[in-house]
Amino acid sequence: MAPTTDSLTEAAAAVTDLVEATPAPKWRGTLLIVDDEDGPRQSLRVIFKDEYDLLMAEDGPTAIELAQKHDIDVAVLDIRMAGMSGIEVLERLKYVKPEIEAIMMTAFETTDTIRQALRLRACDYINKPFDISTMRAAVGQAMQRRKLEGEIHTNAEKVQQLLSELQEQRVEEQIAKTRGDIYASIIHDINGPLTVISGFVQVLNQRLGRSTRLELEDLEFIKDRLRIIARQVGNCIEISRRYLGFLRRQPTESAPSVSVNHLLRDLEQLIRVHPSLLENEFGVTPLAGDVAVKINGTDLIQILLNLTVNAFQCAPLPHRVEISGEVLRTPLDLQKFKDGQNDRLLNIEGLDNTVPLVKFSVGDTGPGIPPEVLPKIFQPYFTTKGPRQGTGLGLNIVQRLIKEGNGALHCHTRTNEGTTFTVYLPGTALGK
Ligand SMILES: Nc1ncnc2c1ncn2[C@@H]1O[C@H](COP(=O)(O)OP(=O)(O)OP(=O)(O)O)[C@@H](O)[C@H]1O
Ligand SMILES: [Mg+2]
Numbered sequence: 001m002a003p004t005t006d007s008l009t010e011a012a013a014a015v016t017d018l019v020e021a022t023p024a025p026k027w028r029g030t031l032l033i034v035d036d037e038d039g040p041r042q043s044l045r046v047i048f049k050d051e052y053d054l055l056m057a058e059d060g061p062t063a064i065e066l067a068q069k070h071d072i073d074v075a076v077l078d079i080r081m082a083g084m085s086g087i088e089v090l091e092r093l094k095y096v097k098p099e100i101e102a103i104m105m106t107a108f109e110t111t112d113t114i115r116q117a118l119r120l121r122a123c124d125y126i127n128k129p130f131d132i133s134t135m136r137a138a139v140g141q142a143m144q145r146r147k148l149e150g151e152i153h154t155n156a157e158k159v160q161q162l163l164s165e166l167q168e169q170r171v172e173e174q175i176a177k178t179r180g181d182i183y184a185s186i187i188h189d190i191n192g193p194l195t196v197i198s199g200f201v202q203v204l205n206q207r208l209g210r211s212t213r214l215e216l217e218d219l220e221f222i223k224d225r226l227r228i229i230a231r232q233v234g235n236c237i238e239i240s241r242r243y244l245g246f247l248r249r250q251p252t253e254s255a256p257s258v259s260v261n262h263l264l265r266d267l268e269q270l271i272r273v274h275p276s277l278l279e280n281e282f283g284v285t286p287l288a289g290d291v292a293v294k295i296n297g298t299d300l301i302q303i304l305l306n307l308t309v310n311a312f313q314c315a316p317l318p319h320r321v322e323i324s325g326e327v328l329r330t331p332l333d334l335q336k337f338k339d340g341q342n343d344r345l346l347n348i349e350g351l352d353n354t355v356p357l358v359k360f361s362v363g364d365t366g367p368g369i370p371p372e373v374l375p376k377i378f379q380p381y382f383t384t385k386g387p388r389q390g391t392g393l394g395l396n397i398v399q400r401l402i403k404e405g406n407g408a409l410h411c412h413t414r415t416n417e418g419t420t421f422t423v424y425l426p427g428t429a430l431g432k
Contacts, residue, residue, distance in 0.1 A: 027150070028053055029143040030070060034063040034089055035078040035105070040128070044076060047132055048139065060084025060092070067096045073146040074101045074139055078128070079113060087113065090120050099149060101142035105130065181380060181396075186243045188393045189302055192309070193232040193239070195275050200225045200232075228269065238298040257428050258297035260325050260358055261290040266297075267304050267323065274305075276312040285324035293358045294426045295405040303401050306394040307362040307421045313385065314366035314419065321364045327427060328357040337410060341371045344411040346378060346399055351408035356427040363420035369413040377411070 031052040035041045041056055048054055055070060057063035060083055066072070075093055079086035090102050104117045104125040114125055123145070124138045204225050211218055268284040271277060293300065304323065311321040331353045337345050369377065376382045378399045383392030402409050407425035 027147055029073040029146055030055065031139065031143075032057065032063060032066060032070075032072045032075040034058075034060070034075060034081070034086070036081040036083075037078070040078070040105070040130075044135070047136065052139075052143065060086075060089040063089050064092050064096065067093050067100070072097065072100055074103065074142040076103045076105060076135075076139065077122075078105045079117065080107055087116055087120065090117060090122055094120060099146070101146055103135075103138050103142060182243050184391065184393055185397050185400075186240055188391055189239045189243075189397060190236050192270075192274070192305055193235040196270060196273050197229050197232045197236075199273055199275065200229050228273070231266075232270075235298060235301070239302070242296070242298060256296045257292040257294050258300060259290055259430055260293050260427075261286040263293075263297055263300055263304075264323070264325055267301060267308070270301070270305060271308055271323075274309065274312075276309045278312065279318040280312050280321060281318070282308070282312075282321040282323065285322070287325045287327055287358075289327070290430060291327050291356055291358060291427045292430045294352075294428050295401075295407070299401045299405060300425075303398050303423060304360060304362060306398050307423075310394060311362055311364035311366065311419070311421075313389070314364055319365045319418075321362065324361050326359045326361075328359055328424075329355050331355055332357065332408075332424065337408075341374075342413055344374050344377065344413075346409040346411075347403050348408045350403055350406060351424060352406040352426040354426060358425050358427040360423040360425070361420055362423075363418060365418040368415040368417055368419055369411070370415065374411070374413065 029052050031048055032055045033041055033044045033048075034057045035044070036058050038058075041058065045054060045056065052074075055066045055072065057066055059081065063075070063077075067075075072093075075090075077086040077089055077093075081089075086104060090104070093100050093102065098121075102117075102120075102122040104114070104122045105128045106114060106125050107128045117125060123142055126134055126138055204222060207218060207221060208214075214222075264284050264286045271282060271284075308321060308323060332351070334348055334351070334353065337343075337348050339345055373384060378395050379392070380396040381392040383390035385392075398409070402423060402425075405425055407423060409424070410422045411419065412422070413419040
């Protein structure tokens with residue numbers, strides 16, 4: 001999800017404040033002078049002592065030690081020194097801190113030595129004895145470069161900070177949005193069982209209100225309806241438990257399985273009392289030989305119920321909805337499945353295509369889905385129903401549950417003929 005313009009502006013403003021509100025402390029560079037002769041060392045000290053923090057070394061090892069302890073910006077190195085030569089010191093200094101700027105002082109060196117120094121990224125060389133203004137200019141320029149590099153580095157760090165703050169903001173927003181979607185999904189999914197419960201409570205009330213004393217037949221009736229209510233209450237609890245687990249990022253239990261025919265019977269019972277059934281007809285065809293399907297039962301009921309309710313709601317006039325199960329003993333030929341004018345596929349690439357596969361179809365004889373609408377049906381909050389009739393979450397929930405179950409979905413639709421949603425899920429032997 002893209003962050004909102006507001007949040008981006010806020011984050012950008014915060015970082016601009018950060019960049020502007022922290023005035024850079026007055027920068028005073030650190031200069032290292034390395035010469036084994038006392039005379040030039042002392043004159044360099046006099047020249048630079050007021051401008052920079054000075055460090056003095058009379059030989060290479062001392063210079064390296066100082067570089068390890070201090071944050072040196074520029075070094076002035078005599079090339080010809082007893083012991084370690086200036087070139088060696090330069091090499092070691094660059095190793096300690098590659099950004100150090102080095103100015104070499106040469107006396108009678110060959111061009112080869114000077115070339116070598118430049119190869120080791122010395123920035124300048126000055127003849128000895130040096131003249132003060134040349135030396136000042138060379139050190140001044142080197143310091144300026146270090147200062148600029150430092151600023152670039154700090155700004156790069158600030159930009160990096162800005163980027164990571166924006167990223168954090170994005171993640172936060174993503175989490176908030178996911179939470180919002182999940183809360184909406186809980187309400188959407190619980191609404192189904194709640195409607196059934198409230199319908200049965202009304203029926204029970206009417207029955208109880210009619211009779212002055214309860215006959216055995218009444219008791220049976222009440223018991224039966226209470227059983228259905230209890231099951232639906234269980235369903236509500238299970239739905240919220242699963243969604244809340246999702247919110248808390250608890251891993252879902254590994255591959256639970258459920259009997260297909262048992263589940264289709266439950267579904268039939270639910271549909272029979274579902275308010276969206278109205279005058280429509282429906283049929284549920286179970287499997288000839290039952291198998292289990294590797295998915296949580298509540299999830300599968302949610303998938304099939306969402307598809308069935310959509311099928312009932314697709315046309316105002318009474319029409320027929322067929323729900324059936326089938327076991328496939330050969331893997332699907334995935335090449336055959338293509339998105340098109342009349343077809344929409346979901347998670348074909350994520351399908352666990354090992355047999356047995358269980359195929360569930362929910363087909364209606366409604367108006368079909370227009371080609372311009374078909375690509376949008378799985379988007380969250382997309383609905384063609386009135387504002388009080390649809391939230392547009394049903395198919396988005398179906399999509400998520402199918403992906404979680406390593407299944408796939410195929411929607412085939414034809415204008416004026418109807419729509420069939422086919423769900424493929426990995427199956428297994430009963431009792432596994
Ligand atoms: N069987 C169908 N026949 C025709 N159109 C369908 C069918 N199933 C889904 N659609 C189209 O897909 C859209 C999205 O369906 P989805 O289930 O996501 O949301 P909804 O049914 O509109 O709202 P909700 O599920 O929240 O009640 C529907 O509004 C409808 O236009
Ligand atoms: Mg729906």
